[in-house]
Amino acid sequence: MxxxxxxxxxxxxxxxxxxxxxxxxxxxxxxxxxxxxxxxxxxxxxxxxxxxxxxxxxxxxxxxxxxxxxxxxxxxxxxxxxxxxxxxxxxxxxxxxxxxxxxxxxxxxxxxxxxxxxxxxxxxxxxxxxxxxxxxxxxxxxxxxxxxxxxxxxxxxxxxxxxxxxxxxxxxxxxxxxxxxxxxxxxxxxxxxxxxxxxxxxxxxxxxxxxxxxxxxxxxxxxxxxxxxxxxxxxxxxxxxxxxxxxxxxxxxxxxxxxxxxDDFPIDIAMTSQEESANSVNIRYTDNKIKILEKGDEFSYVQHITTGYCFYILNSYIYSYSENSTCDDYTDYCLPVKVGDELSVIQKTSRGYLVKKDGISGWYRGS
CATH class of the missing domain: 3.60.21.10 (Metallo-dependent phosphatases)
Incomplete structure (x- = not known):
């Protein structure tokens, strides 16, 4: 061609x-x-x-x-x-x-x-x-x-x-x-x-x-x-x-x-405010090697190999638990949220909601 x-x-x-x-x-x-x-x-x-x-x-x-x-x-x-x-x-x-x-x-x-x-x-x-x-x-x-x-x-x-x-x-x-x-x-x-x-x-x-x-x-x-x-x-x-x-x-x-x-995510309204996280990571498939530090039932504590950054990740995003573990695209960023903000809900977990606001993905710990 x-x-x-x-x-x-x-x-x-x-x-x-x-x-x-x-x-x-x-x-x-x-x-x-x-x-x-x-x-x-x-x-x-x-x-x-x-x-x-x-x-x-x-x-x-x-x-x-x-x-x-x-x-x-x-x-x-x-x-x-x-x-x-x-x-x-x-x-x-x-x-x-x-x-x-x-x-x-x-x-x-x-x-x-x-x-x-x-x-x-x-x-x-x-x-x-x-x-x-x-x-x-x-x-x-x-x-x-x-x-x-x-x-x-x-x-x-x-x-x-x-x-x-x-x-x-x-x-x-x-x-x-x-x-x-x-x-x-x-x-x-x-x-x-x-x-x-x-x-x-x-x-x-x-x-x-x-x-x-x-x-x-x-x-x-x-x-x-x-x-x-x-x-x-x-x-x-x-x-x-x-x-x-x-x-x-x-x-x-x-x-x-x-x-x-x-997108086709359901929209909900934030009932409480939330401050933006000071540090965060956006793991992408181009650099997604991780080390499992502690495996949990829903979340596991891992380390990003390239940066050494440690964070909790949903197990459903982890591809394997071997020495060569990798994960899907993932972020631990907490969004700045005000009461009344509209949030697109990507996933509900025991530790909060993975949401999107104005095209930015992250976590909301409120109700």
Whole structure:
């Protein structure tokens, strides 16, 4: 897959809404667009990873295809979208075994996948690698529109003041990237940390923004005016506390950015206030090795190997209790809370509530 660049001029009198990394969460996307009152007067950019790692990939893709017909919508390729196309087009015995293993894993881990959704709609059961060629044949005939839509997606869109790309750019000279391997711009991990600067704002998804913070888990878009990079992936579906973000640009010539988001956590009202914790940690999968110091029934006391920081963690977040223990993304941060604050409740425990407030995850010990 090669890098492609579409250049468009956006009218100066229309609001721009940008989202990314929907990952098969149809309800999140639909509710997010309702939250921001998306209409035919707006322009919507969806910057990749429409499918996979969620329960309704096929339904989500069709919803995106439908709104493209009714509204002004620009959709870009994501690394996951591209990988699924590549996986489907590979045609040998080894790739068939890999695809079967992938389908089984995705259904167990995420509740479904793009290929499984299509097979389910066709009432075709895959039980062995030998079933894969027939499944691909039937899928190709029945879902040609969906595949053609995915294959048509550009990897970069440039406008007057903004560049949209899923992962990131290795250079500001985007014309020089045309024809290169698309994965160089689709999968550009920790893009902000590359110390690159751009003349136009580069808006990306791919890398959940919470991965940038080592103290506090925050899912809100990051706007770096110095580098002119905006990262908006809220970890929808991938993170237990994730959300689907929408960056809102009031006008193509404006840098007065706001954002909205959607998640499906229940909301409760804080009855007591709480002070912010002085110290905290945000463990991320990129650095998640821990040492178990004391195992408990619900929580265990552990030490983060890299920093030496000790904290209590829910056992359900610990992957193993061996010498090479690791954990899921986790924070011990206590949020500053006032009476009457609305808190999204992620999990209730015997030691308080794991909640989210204004896109920031943490603990609330009150009632």
């Amino acid at each position: 090669k890098t492609t660049v579409n250049k468009i001029n956006v009218p100066s009198d229309r609001r721009i809404i940008v989202t990314s990394d929907v990952h098969g969460h149809y309800k999140h996307l639909k509710n997010l667009l309702e939250t921001v009152n998306f209409s035919e007067e707006d322009i919507l950019f969806i910057i990749g990873d429409i499918i996979e790692k969620g329960p309704e990939s096929l339904k989500t893709l069709r919803y995106v295809m439908d709104i493209c017909k009714k509204y002004t919508v620009y959709v870009l390729m994501g690394n996951v979208d591209a990988w699924r196309l590549t996986m489907f087009e590979d045609d040998d015995a080894e790739s068939n075994e890999e695809l079967l293993d992938y389908i089984i894993y995705m259904k167990e881990r995420w509740g479904g996948c793009f290929f499984a959704d299509m097979c389910d709609e066709l009432n075709f059961c895959i039980s062995s690698p030998s079933d894969i060629p027939e499944a691909k044949l039937r899928i190709s005939k029945s879902f040609n529109d969906e595949f053609e839509f995915l294959r048509s997606l550009p990897t970069i869109i440039e406008t007057q003041n903004f560049i949209f790309v899923h992962g990131g750019l290795p250079t500001a000279d985007i014309d020089s990237l045309v024809g290169d391997d698309a994965f160089n711009v689709l999968k550009n991990d920790a893009f902000i940390n590359k110390n690159l600067y751009f003349p136009k704002y580069v808006i990306v998804g791919h890398w959940p923004v919470t991965l940038y913070g080592d103290k506090i888990a925050c899912s809100k878009p990051i706007v770096n005016h110095n580098q002119k990079i905006i990262s908006i992936d809220g970890g929808c579906g991938l993170k237990r506390d994730g959300q689907l973000n929408a960056l809102i640009i009031p006008d193509i010539n404006s840098a007065d950015f706001t954002f909205s988001s959607y």
